[in-house]
Amino acid sequence: MSDASFENTSTGEASFGDYFALLKPRVMSLVVFTALVGLLVAPVSVHPFVGFCAILFIAIGAGASGALNMWWDADIDQVMRRTQKRPIPAGKVAPEEALAIGLALSGFSVIFLALATNLFAAFLLAFTIFFYAVVYSVWLKRSTPQNIVIGGAAGAFPPMIGWAAATGGVSLESVLMFALIFMWTPPHFWALALFMKSDYDDAGVPMLTVTHGRKTTRAHILIYTLLLAPVAIGAGLTSIGGPVYLAAAVVMNAWFVKGAFDIWRRDEDIATDDGYAVEKSFFKFSLLYLFLHFGALLAEAALRSFGLGGWG
Incomplete structure (x- = not known):
């Protein structure tokens, strides 16, 4: 990503909706649903409050991934019609803000998922964020036509994380x-x-x-x-x-x-x-x-x- 074309483009008018859009809520909804299914179909019952916390932190981790992806892809998002209205290319959120939000939410979600459930589930969440933000966004997306094949693993991990939050394993x-x-x-x-x-x-x-x-x-x-x-x-x-x-x-x-x-x-x-x-x-x-x-x-x-x- 080149930050040069985005310097000083933030209008300072970002609303809550703009910051929420940075987290890719539609993708987050799919993550929440599949992670919830993974949690509920597991053979181990989970206290409702623990389950709620697990899904909340998984959702925050998904949002962190979205923010990091938007930060890295801001240059191509500006070109593609489907993505031109996203917060960074639209000038609502500065790239450095998106990066800071993504990193902060990543650390928060992983640490608190570990505290709420177990270390293995937290490790899977951390790996998923890394896979989507670095392996897919930074490496695969712009280098190979197999980008969506290999990169699809990032979206496939949530039910495994939900299952791991309940069972501690795979x-x-x-x-x-x-x-x-x-x-x-x-x-x-x-x-x-x-x-x-x-x-x-x-x-x-x-x-x-x-x-x-x-x-x-x-x-x-x-x-x-x-x-x-x-x-x-x-x-x-x-x-x-x-x-x-x-x-x-x-x-x-x-x-x-x-x-x-x-x-x-x-x-x-x-x-x-x-x-x-x-x-x-x-x-x-x-x-x-x-x-x-x-x-x-x-x-x-x-x-x-x-x-x-x-x-x-």
């Missing part, structure tokens, strides 16, 4: 929740990249659509969706799954694979003519896809608490 179930988000991330973002057109070109970000073209990107969406399906369905056969989750996963993955197949066989001229309707529909469904999978896991946990869920 298990097959938490790894499968991680894998579900990890494998979902590439087709989700590549679908977005297909209809964002020139944004990544203009910003010099080597997204797969830029380096290998749209046809290759469409094929990769299909491949990753086919690899995702057995992971998602397989989670239903573990202790956190059950008939409700398995039925939902089978239906959702059949629909997701169909959507990926429709994208794969698209002709770019047709896609352009109809405004990338199939790609936009697939992207929107991908958000619902992840929410419904974790919602089904939560439903199974609720049923088990009444002696009704699971496999016996």
Whole structure:
């Protein structure tokens, strides 16, 4: 990142909403939800106050990651239409403010998660912040078309952190929740990249659509969706799954694979003519896809608490 183009750009008019936007609240909401599911489906009960504190500090850690990402990406955010209104390129928040907020919240969230739960959960949170802010934002995003593949791990850690906050460790179930988000991330973002057109070109970000073209990107969406399906369905056969989750996963993955197949066989001229309707529909469904999978896991946990869920 070059700070030069952002010197003295802050208007001094930053509101609470601008600082909150710095934390990427939409991303934070997904982190909170998946971490909460990881916490609640774990086989160890957690006191409600401890659970609340754990999710709060995980959310703050996610916000810290967002602030650090916005600080580093301020130069390309200024170029991309999708991100031009973010607090730093809009001149609402100075880059050094974003950096200070990100670092302060990072330390706060990790220390207090350790005090509220355990050291292992705090370590996972610290590693997640580092992975997103440094490994993905600083290194991968601008250097390789595999940026979203490897970098997707940052968004996949929250359910593992929630599970670790409850149990103090890792298990097959938490790894499968991680894998579900990890494998979902590439087709989700590549679908977005297909209809964002020139944004990544203009910003010099080597997204797969830029380096290998749209046809290759469409094929990769299909491949990753086919690899995702057995992971998602397989989670239903573990202790956190059950008939409700398995039925939902089978239906959702059949629909997701169909959507990926429709994208794969698209002709770019047709896609352009109809405004990338199939790609936009697939992207929107991908958000619902992840929410419904974790919602089904939560439903199974609720049923088990009444002696009704699971496999016996």
